[in-house]
Structure formats: C-alpha cells, structure tokens
Amino acid sequence: MPLPQPKVGRARAHRRRIEVQGFTRDDGLFDLDARLTDQKDLDYPLSTGVRKAGDPVHDLFIRVTIDGTFTIVDVAASSDWVPYPGACGAITPAYRQLIGLNLVRGFRRTVGEMFADVRGCSHLTELLLSLPTTAIQTFATFRKENDDGAEKPFQLDRCHALETTxxxxxRYYPKWYRGDAAD
Structure with missing residues (x-):
C-alpha cells in the first residue's frame, strides 16, 4: 500500500537515490555495486560554485566483492560528483579497509566505528549499510526459500516477520517454529 496522498500542497526540494545491485561473477564471487545520488530541483549554491538544478550534488559509487561466506575480498569506491572536488574523493581509498570483513557478522557496527566522522565520507558510509541485506537477497536468488535440510534457514530470526515464534x-516453516505449539 503506498503512502497516503499529502494533505497540503508541497514542492520537492531534494532527491536522494540509492541503488544497489548484486551480480554473480564468472570466478564464483559476487559483486555488490552501490550508488548514491543527491540532486536538487533548484540551482544550489555551494562554496565551490552553483550546482545547476538536476545536476548531482553527490554521485558516489562503491563496489564490494564478496565470496560465498559473505566475506569481502575486494573494494573499489568512486566519487564522481561531490561538493568539494579534490577533497571529497581523497577518502575513497580508505574503504579498502573493508577487505576481510564479513557482511553478516557485525558489519554495520564495524563500519560505523571504522569510518566515523572524518575517517570516512558520511555518504559512502551510509551507502554501505544497504550491502548486508542486498547480499542476502542476491544469495537467496539461488537458494530454496524453505529448505527442509538440517540447518535452520538463514532468513529465520533476522526480521520481525520471520521470528521463529x-x-x-x-505456517511456512513449521519445522523451525518454537512458539507455544512447539512445546
């Protein structure tokens, strides 16, 4: 169900788009390509000059390559449109510090600690927060949703709807149900 119609007139001032795509690679690894774009609907004065309406204020990219265990094996970041050319993009190599981290084991907390304040770009760091669930969805493409195997399906107890009680x-995973009826 979409949001209700606004009750008062309004005019959009800003648009942020975040897009993350998951890819399989010929070498058995996976790429997660993420992009964040900020645009204004009016000419936007910056200290570095006026950004014309519709031109990006930010257009940032990060590619994280992971293996089948969600471990990061490579990272590339790019800052194509930024408010402070020459300064903003200088931090992108720091994101290679992600190599060796696991997307599903404390990733968001670790990223917040590693790239807090001046140790990172707030926009690239925010973009990274979408990667764990995108990786899970990418892997889910190739897994049976309700596997009757010996291991609990990965998605259980990872969101409100799939809490095992x-x-x-x-209804959908009775083998793994642990509510009153299972006692």
Missing part, C-alpha cells in the same frame, strides 16, 4: 514461521 511468529505465526508466519508456524
């Missing part, structure tokens, strides 16, 4: 789990 929920009605949803009782």
């Amino acid at each position: 929920s009605e949803t789990v009782m």
Whole structure:
C-alpha cells in the first residue's frame, strides 16, 4: 500500500537515490555495486560554485566483492560528483579497509566505528549499510526459500516477520517454529 496522498500542497526540494545491485561473477564471487545520488530541483549554491538544478550534488559509487561466506575480498569506491572536488574523493581509498570483513557478522557496527566522522565520507558510509541485506537477497536468488535440510534457514530470526515464534514461521516453516505449539 503506498503512502497516503499529502494533505497540503508541497514542492520537492531534494532527491536522494540509492541503488544497489548484486551480480554473480564468472570466478564464483559476487559483486555488490552501490550508488548514491543527491540532486536538487533548484540551482544550489555551494562554496565551490552553483550546482545547476538536476545536476548531482553527490554521485558516489562503491563496489564490494564478496565470496560465498559473505566475506569481502575486494573494494573499489568512486566519487564522481561531490561538493568539494579534490577533497571529497581523497577518502575513497580508505574503504579498502573493508577487505576481510564479513557482511553478516557485525558489519554495520564495524563500519560505523571504522569510518566515523572524518575517517570516512558520511555518504559512502551510509551507502554501505544497504550491502548486508542486498547480499542476502542476491544469495537467496539461488537458494530454496524453505529448505527442509538440517540447518535452520538463514532468513529465520533476522526480521520481525520471520521470528521463529511468529505465526508466519508456524505456517511456512513449521519445522523451525518454537512458539507455544512447539512445546
């Protein structure tokens, strides 16, 4: 269900787009390509000059390559449009520090610590926060949703709807249901 119509007139002032895509690679690894774009609907004065309406204020990219265990094996970052050319993009090599981290084991917390304040670009760091769930969705493309195997399906107990005491789990994953009926 979409949001309700606004009750008062309004005019858009800013648009942020975040897009993340998951790719399989010929070498068995996976790429997650993420992009963040900020645009203004009016000419926007910056200290470095006026950004014309519709031109990006930010257009940032990060590619994270992961293996089948969600471990990061390579990173590339790029800052194509930034408010402070020559300064903003200078931090992109720092994101190679992500190599060796695992996307599903404390990744968001670690990223927040590693790139807080002046140790990173707030926009690139924010963009990284979408990667764990994108990786899970990318891997899910190739896995049976309700596998009857010995291991609990990965998605259980990772979101509200799939908490193992929920009605949803009782209905769709009865083997893993641990509510009152399972006692």
